[in-house]
Amino acid sequence: xxxxxxHAPGFVAGDRPKIVTSRFEFADSYTLERYLATDGYKGLRxxxxxxxxxxxxxxxxxxxxGRGGAGFPAGTKWGLTPxxxxxxxxxxxxxxxEPGTYKDRLLxxxxxxxxxxxxxxxxxxxxxxxxxxxxxxxxxxxxxxxxTALNEAYVAGYIGKNILGSKFSVDIILHWGAGAxxxxxxxxxxxxxxGNRGMPRLKPPFFPAANGLYGQPTIVNNVETLxxxxxxxxxxxxAYTAIGTKTSPGTRMVAVSGHVxxxxxxxxxxxxxxxxxxxxxxxxxxxxxxxxxxxxxxPGGGSAPWFTEDQLDLPFEASQVGPAGSMLGSGAVMxxxxxxxxxxxxxxxxxxxxxxxxxxxxxxxxxxTWLERILRRVVEGDGTDADLQQLLEVGAMICPxxxxxxxxxxxxxxxxxxxxxxTTICFVGPSAYAPVHSALTLFRxxxxxxxxxxxxxxxxxxxxxxxxxxxxx
Amino acid sequence: MSRLSDTNIKLxxxxxxxxxRPKSALIPLLHLSQEQNGYITREAMQHLGELVGVTSAEVYxxxxxxxxxxxxxxxxYLINICGTMSCALMGANELMHHAEKKLGVKAGGTTPxxxxxLAHAECQAACTEAPTLQVNYRYRLRVTPADxxxxxxNLRDGKxxxxxxxxxxxxxxxxxxxxxRAVGAKAPxxxxxxxxxxxxxxxx
Ligand code: FES
Numbered sequence: 014x015x016x017x018x019x020h021a022p023g024f025v026a027g028d029r030p031k032i033v034t035s036r037f038e039f040a041d042s043y044t045l046e047r048y049l050a051t052d053g054y055k056g057l058r059x060x061x062x063x064x065x066x067x068x069x070x071x072x073x074x075x076x077x078x079g080r081g082g083a084g085f086p087a088g089t090k091w092g093l094t095p096x097x098x099x100x101x102x103x104x105x106x107x108x109x110x111e112p113g114t115y116k117d118r119l120l121x122x123x124x125x126x127x128x129x130x131x132x133x134x135x136x137x138x139x140x141x142x143x144x145x146x147x148x149x150x151x152x153x154x155x156x157x158x159x160x161t162a163l164n165e166a167y168v169a170g171y172i173g174k175n176i177l178g179s180k181f182s183v184d185i186i187l188h189w190g191a192g193a194x195x196x197x198x199x200x201x202x203x204x205x206x207x208g209n210r211g212m213p214r215l216k217p218p219f220f221p222a223a224n225g226l227y228g229q230p231t232i233v234n235n236v237e238t239l240x241x242x243x244x245x246x247x248x249x250x251x252a253y254t255a256i257g258t259k260t261s262p263g264t265r266m267v268a269v270s271g272h273v274x275x276x277x278x279x280x281x282x283x284x285x286x287x288x289x290x291x292x293x294x295x296x297x298x299x300x301x302x303x304x305x306x307x308x309x310x311x312p313g314g315g316s317a318p319w320f321t322e323d324q325l326d327l328p329f330e331a332s333q334v335g336p337a338g339s340m341l342g343s344g345a346v347m348x349x350x351x352x353x354x355x356x357x358x359x360x361x362x363x364x365x366x367x368x369x370x371x372x373x374x375x376x377x378x379x380x381x382t383w384l385e386r387i388l389r390r391v392v393e394g395d396g397t398d399a400d401l402q403q404l405l406e407v408g409a410m411i412c413p414x415x416x417x418x419x420x421x422x423x424x425x426x427x428x429x430x431x432x433x434x435x436t437t438i439c440f441v442g443p444s445a446y447a448p449v450h451s452a453l454t455l456f457r458x459x460x461x462x463x464x465x466x467x468x469x470x471x472x473x474x475x476x477x478x479x480x481x482x483x484x485x486x
Numbered sequence: 487m488s489r490l491s492d493t494n495i496k497l498x499x500x501x502x503x504x505x506x507r508p509k510s511a512l513i514p515l516l517h518l519s520q521e522q523n524g525y526i527t528r529e530a531m532q533h534l535g536e537l538v539g540v541t542s543a544e545v546y547x548x549x550x551x552x553x554x555x556x557x558x559x560x561x562x563y564l565i566n567i568c569g570t571m572s573c574a575l576m577g578a579n580e581l582m583h584h585a586e587k588k589l590g591v592k593a594g595g596t597t598p599x600x601x602x603x604l605a606h607a608e609c610q611a612a613c614t615e616a617p618t619l620q621v622n623y624r625y626r627l628r629v630t631p632a633d634x635x636x637x638x639x640n641l642r643d644g645k646x647x648x649x650x651x652x653x654x655x656x657x658x659x660x661x662x663x664x665x666x667r668a669v670g671a672k673a674p675x676x677x678x679x680x681x682x683x684x685x686x687x688x689x690x
Contacts, residue, residue: 022627023612058690063688065683099681112570112609113613114613115614140680151566156657172667173667173668174669179689179690180682180683181682181689184504184669188510189513189517191513194608205513208509210548212551229674268613270572315571349575369608371551
């Protein structure tokens with residue numbers, strides 16, 4: 014049975030295992046009182062009663078995948094820090110801003126103590142001596158909820174000096190951003206936390222685990238990733254890996270938005286739930302609105318190449334979605350029905366990434382802007398055939414070589430697998446191209462219909478004498 | 487008067503000492519300054535530079551990167567209408583047109599009485615509840631044109647003062663760490679030892 018709650022707008026509960034959303038049913042889920050009454054800080058106690066390295070081993074063997082976008086296992090990430098270099102830091106990425114993505118904000122607003130407990134477990138296991146919890150600037154309520162929880166937890170002895178009377182001591186500092194999508198990239202997040210413009214750093218040498226905040230080893234983890242840890246420590250590795258598949262254990266939060274009957278945020282079983290389940294399943298989005306047909310969907314946030322009905326039966330499993338030509342990204346499915354104006358839809362995303370380019374890499378700064386301007390002119394009916402070609406050429410400057418796309422039976426296309434090559438430091442540049450490329454590859458006829466036949470007058474022609482005017486295709 | 491007030495200078499120092507390096511406090515301090523003045527002034531940047539030990543040019547360098555910092559006065563209520571894909575699919579453009587008509591200003595403009603600034607915004611992490619908007623970074627979801635009319639009227643009549651503090655205020659609650667509970671931040675070069683709990687034994 015699906016259930017929704019006024020106090021958690023968007024969230025839809027179902028008869029499925031709940032690892033991170035177990036308290037969402039309670040209106041007061043963000044209070045310390047409710048948290049303690051529902052197994053709160055039990056995972057921390059369990060962790061502290063064993064040596065730190067064992068907890069790290071638990072997280073490794075549970076294969077807790079990063080939920081921010083890249084899907085890298087957290088336990089492995091923690092193990093990449095160089096031996097005997099101190100201090101090490103934890104930076105929590107709560108800068109959720111990938112188009113289509115809505116889950117970290119829910120987790121921060123609805124269950125801030127769970128996130129805090131996750132941070133504490135991570136610091137204990139990986140020997141991190143200070144934690145910075147970076148929340149997106151435009152989330153006033155999430156900031157209020159998390160800061161209130163931090164204040165409560167400090168007073169109650171869960172954060173700070175000698176936590177629960179033990180030798181484990183760590184501060185968690187609330188930090189908040191000021192509006193810049195690129196700061197969600199981990200090295201840009203670190204720059205921003207150092208008080209600078211949030212521009213990504215080159216990797217190598219700036220792999221955060223080795224050379225991060227203030228040049229020290231730094232672990233950057235996503236909110237949802239950390240929110241998994243209290244349950245894992247309370248219930249154990251076996252219970253965790255019993256859910257989902259071997260390569261994608263546990264659950265994950267997925268937001269389905271756009272033209273579906275019931276848009277919502279669902280905690281789904283990892284690895285087995287398919288896109289068809291999500292878009293058409295009665296316990297999920299219940300199909301396309303007004304009984305319309307599905308045209309396309311973005312499977313993993315605005316940066317991801319698009320899928321069509323041919324890919325509906327793929328499960329939420331990176332090892333299958335990658336070869337099929339896209340990525341799972343941040344758990345965001347955006348659905349377009351048959352009424353969608355495809356070039357205009359692609360433009361909203363390309364505009365987004367062009368606008369959010371930090372300007373550090375030329376192909377992204379210039380290329381993103383070009384893509385947006387050309388696409389806008391096509392959408393507004395002033396484009397030419399040459400513009401369509403130019404879109405692909407500009408794209409190839411950002412991502413040389415074959416760009417990933419899905420197979421399509423009707424069009425006779427076979428899949429080009431993920432990932433792509435890129436000439437930029439981070440994914441903002443390629444992300445400006447992804448929607449253009451997908452839309453043009455899968456729906457070229459819509460662009461062609463948009464490109465008006467225009468009369469162009471050769472520059473040599475004298476005004477009024479259009480004898481040499483030719484019609485461009 | 488756009489240097490920080492005495493009360494805010496105290497708050498600023500509390501924030502600065504939480505970080506291993508003072509410059510890390512810059513963005514939180516810019517927010518504090520914007521909370522005090524509604525926007526960021528030259529004098530404010532000069533002052534913040536003094537507080538964290540950088541030049542005012544460096545402060546501007548950082549501040550100008552981030553969309554939320556405004557260098558000119560904006561309305562008491564900043565209305566950000568999301569126009570990214572999920573919202574666009576659900577009628578965000580129409581909502582923006584409606585708002586422009588209702589307020590009599592174009593996106594990016596401020597009403598002559600200084601009460602409202604209308605702006606186009608990017609994905610607000612509420613995509614399932616499209617179309618969305620924020621007033622001073624607090625949400626309204628699944629917004630219809632009628633909802634928007636009512637919201638604007640109520641804001642103008644001061645009926646929503648409790649929910650929406652004036653532009654510049656974000657969290658109404660501040661972090662407070664009791665001195666007896668704080669571990670305290672140290673510059674990284676002053677820490678050379680492994681944390682006490684990594685001794686191979688359980689902490690509890
Ligand atoms: S697209 Fe509007 S909130 Fe995400």
